Amino acid sequence: MDLHLDPTSGVPLYIQLKEALKHAIATGVYPPGTQLPTVRQTAVALRINVNTVNRAYTELVRENIIISQQGRGTFVCARPQPDRDRQEEFDRLVEKLINDSYALGFSIADIIARLQKKISAAGAKNQQGGDRQ
Amino acid sequence: MDLHLDPTSGVPLYIQLKEALKHAIATGVYPPGTQLPTVRQTAVALRINVNTVNRAYTELVRENIIISQQGRGTFVCARPQPDRDRQEEFDRLVEKLINDSYALGFSIADIIARLQKKISAAGAKNQQGGDRQ
Amino acid sequence: MDLHLDPTSGVPLYIQLKEALKHAIATGVYPPGTQLPTVRQTAVALRINVNTVNRAYTELVRENIIISQQGRGTFVCARPQPDRDRQEEFDRLVEKLINDSYALGFSIADIIARLQKKISAAGAKNQQGGDRQ
């Protein structure tokens, strides 16, 4: 649980936590099947209230990103098997990003560079537990 | 207009043309401000129908890559200089794509693979027969 | 100068200030021609460094939103006279917002409601000097 929240930023803590977890999961810091720290562990580690953590977890459960099993813990969900529909949706998303980026003055190469930076940032987090972005 | 389309490839002609033009513009064959060949010139050169050319051009207009001026011609749009605001917007877009892709079962590596395929696909299309206007 | 910045949010102060001023100007808190507080007044009022204010002002000058006249002060620029080109661009922007909003599940009526809230919020700021959003 190598992340820190900013209680003064105006963004609710549970949303900050939710987004941070989402990002950590999406970038592979927590692979599917991994058990997340318990609500109480997280609350202690981040020095925030248990209810705040709970709210973040609950929303992620609702979004099918993690699953809570009473008495066992909370786990990262298996990601859906990319079927044809999902593949098409994915292609559409990528296509859209390319076009939107183009409109902002960025090329496909720029997108790739940005993504690779994300990966290496996430990798660093995994290995050394640093949390610099 | 040094490109040829493959009517047997299964890919619609207007899409082949659109992608070829996109690539030509992205690689500087047609710099910003350049006038493209007229729809009729292009149709004759590629031995396809004016409507098919029109369709390709219209889609590029919709994507803000070229601009058609009735009675004058079709021109390559200038791309904006990526300033700080655009950079932030761009980062947000990429971040969002990562999350959305995750929900569909795709990783950052998948996105990069898809993007690289886009680049090489565009390149392959134009490889035979230089690219002088 | 009824706004406060959050030095702990991670967003650079000069950007926070720039955005806050932009919003104030766009919503009519500072109409065209209005003189803005001097750089030093602003620095003192917000308890930030003169250089920080300067940077925010400089960027707004570069974006043609305000103009600095040496020895006189800084003023909100007259907005461009909406000519036919700008009108078309404006229509395109509105059209795009409608479509993007639709995709997110919001109707035209929702957009109008949001905008009217913005106006009344700005109005409140003008009259009573509150800065609640």
Added chain:
Amino acid sequence: MDLHLDPTSGVPLYIQLKEALKHAIATGVYPPGTQLPTVRQTAVALRINVNTVNRAYTELVRENIIISQQGRGTFVCARPQPDRDRQEEFDRLVEKLINDSYALGFSIADIIARLQKKISAAGAKNQQGGDRQ
């Protein structure tokens, strides 16, 4: 398909049709999931060419309002339920439009006026001749 187009209005037929369908969908004449009349049925009913209908349908597909399934038909898309994320995204979009419009010389009031015109324009088009399918 109880609408009529005006071929003398100067507005292209495919746009008239597109807007009429958009309005019909937005007002619930065609709820999500409904199959639209086939392009050929519509062409016959409105006495216009199949290609013209196709063009209107294609644009609505591009805008994610309807979806065409080759061999099956054309259906009204479900709209997403606006959750918190979408709400935030929506707010950002509106905020951005305000700033961009300002740069073009338009105020929030101008935007609202434009939007209200959109609503009434869409309404006027369908007012004669009820709207049973």
Added chain:
DNA sequence: GTGGTCTAGACCACC
């Protein structure tokens, strides 16, 4: 001259 729209009619892929 330029692009924009529309028609008539064909053939295809997918169901």
Added chain:
DNA sequence: GTGGTCTAGACCACC
């Protein structure tokens, strides 16, 4: 059956 693509050819608006 359905939508998707393409052609040939026309007429228009704008320059």
